[in-house]
Amino acid sequence: MPSTPPNTVEEILATADIHPEFAKGLQATLLRPGSSYSISELKSLTESSLPAFQKALADSQPSELAETEHHIKLRDGHDSRIIVCHRQDPPSSAVCPLILLLPGGGHCIGYPEMELGLARQLALTHSAVVVCSSYRLAPEFPFPYSINDSWDTLQWAAAESRKSHSAILPVCTDARTGFIIGGSSAGANLAASLAHLARDRHLYPRVTGQFLSAGIYMFSAHVPEKYQPYYLSRTQNAHAPILDEELYSIFCTAFNPDPTSPLWVSFDQHHPDDAAGEVASGHMGLPPAYFQVCGMDMSRDDGLIYERVLREECRVSTRLDLYAGFGHCWWGLMPQLEMSRKRMKDSVDGVGWLLEVGKRSEQADDGR
Numbered sequence: 001m002p003s004t005p006p007n008t009v010e011e012i013l014a015t016a017d018i019h020p021e022f023a024k025g026l027q028a029t030l031l032r033p034g035s036s037y038s039i040s041e042l043k044s045l046t047e048s049s050l051p052a053f054q055k056a057l058a059d060s061q062p063s064e065l066a067e068t069e070h071h072i073k074l075r076d077g078h079d080s081r082i083i084v085c086h087r088q089d090p091p092s093s094a095v096c097p098l099i100l101l102l103p104g105g106g107h108c109i110g111y112p113e114m115e116l117g118l119a120r121q122l123a124l125t126h127s128a129v130v131v132c133s134s135y136r137l138a139p140e141f142p143f144p145y146s147i148n149d150s151w152d153t154l155q156w157a158a159a160e161s162r163k164s165h166s167a168i169l170p171v172c173t174d175a176r177t178g179f180i181i182g183g184s185s186a187g188a189n190l191a192a193s194l195a196h197l198a199r200d201r202h203l204y205p206r207v208t209g210q211f212l213s214a215g216i217y218m219f220s221a222h223v224p225e226k227y228q229p230y231y232l233s234r235t236q237n238a239h240a241p242i243l244d245e246e247l248y249s250i251f252c253t254a255f256n257p258d259p260t261s262p263l264w265v266s267f268d269q270h271h272p273d274d275a276a277g278e279v280a281s282g283h284m285g286l287p288p289a290y291f292q293v294c295g296m297d298m299s300r301d302d303g304l305i306y307e308r309v310l311r312e313e314c315r316v317s318t319r320l321d322l323y324a325g326f327g328h329c330w331w332g333l334m335p336q337l338e339m340s341r342k343r344m345k346d347s348v349d350g351v352g353w354l355l356e357v358g359k360r361s362e363q364a365d366d367g368r
Contacts, residue, residue: 002350003322005304009229012304015295016236019325022296025334026241033239034247039108039139039254046109057116064088065123067116070168074152082153083112083132085119090127090172097178097355098161098169099130100154104185104214104329106251107146108138114332115183121348126355129173131157135190139254146255147263150190151197154181158203175205178355182211184292185299185329189215192266192306195286206287209354213292213347214329217302218267219259224277227309233300240296243328248298267306280313288317288357290350292343295324317357321346 006012061067066088071079090096099122103110112132119130135149160166161175181191181198191210198207223231238245257264262282269282289310293303303320310316323330323339331340 002319005308005320005322009232012230012232012301013236015300015322015324016233016240017325018296019323019339021337021339022326022330022334025330025337029333031241031333034244034250037247037250039250042109042250043137046105046111050111050113053113057113062120062124065120066170068168072153072156072168074149078136078149080136080149080153081112081134083116083119084129084168085116085123085132086129086170086172087123087127090170094127094172095174095177096127096129096170096172097180098157098173098175099128099178099180099182099351100157101130101132102150102181102183102187102190103132103134104183104187105137106248107135107143107186107189107255107257108251110134110137110186115187118344118347121344122351125348126352127172128178128351128355129169138251138256143255143257144261144263146186147190147193150194154194154198154207155203158205161205178209178358179205179207180209180211180351180354180358181207182209182213182290182351183215184213184332185215187215188212189217189264189266191215192217193263195289196262196266196269196282199285199287208358209287209351210289211347211351211354212289212303212306214294214297214299215303216299217265217306219265221259222265222268223305224279227305230305231301233302234298237296237298237300240298241327242330242333243298245298267302267309280309283310283314283316286310286314286316288319288354290319290354291321292346292350293320293322294326294328294330295322296326297328299328319350319353321350 067085101115103114112134115132122128133153135146183191195210271282273281291307311318
């Protein structure tokens, strides 16, 4: 069952009390504080881990699935690597939704394979066609490269899904039956921005759902006054394991985002119909959103406040899974934990909810 959002300051603060399973997992994982890393070391560690990760994925690929690697051209001619995952030889009558997953990594590290485990489960459970994407990484490619590359990839996916004979997507692909964007951490930050771009630029087929897992969506100086008492996690979890303020600063320095740009802080849309300090009108008309929030995470209250605004002020359907006592995207470091397996099941169920509620919304629009 989805989580009930915490309503009081006391309830919010309590979500950072460490869970015994997470505490045990930390003891078995040698985690250094963020201040002990450099961006070059982080990139080197990530790149060196990829071959072994790729081999493990190849060895565990379900026989029912096809997984193919491709390169697509972006606006400036850059070749962007994607992985497409779907069921083998679907029936000719099959109609499959399309899902775009964006990897995390602070806009500085990461690769498409990071989301392939989830992609497999979505393809198996929902017969979805899943595109695991990439984007150029900071500091070589700072803001706004990641969002521009991701927007180009989303536009490519929409256009490719409309082709009767795509060279990359299977013939069963029909984004009109469901078109979801999502990701974890930086991937969620990007997905939230893409949802606004897709709405404002009338992308067709339209995006029907957004999967936002442990993302950062707001700039602390711009939190509306009425929500400031609930914006506590940047301070409370400043020294939390996995993502602390030092590591976050390393990523931000490398990425060098514009704190005034809605492409970076999707919460700040600066709509002319909003009064000073308000944001609700800027989020009207967004597709349904499924949030995952980690209690022991600097980004916790970004997710809790954004979900609340969409649900209470913008008439956007939302669903929330809150993992009290667990750190930022812990499942990537501790996949053996029971809660990591639960988070995977929650993800599959949450995307299923997005597909269903998006379908109902489409039917309601067609009936107008």
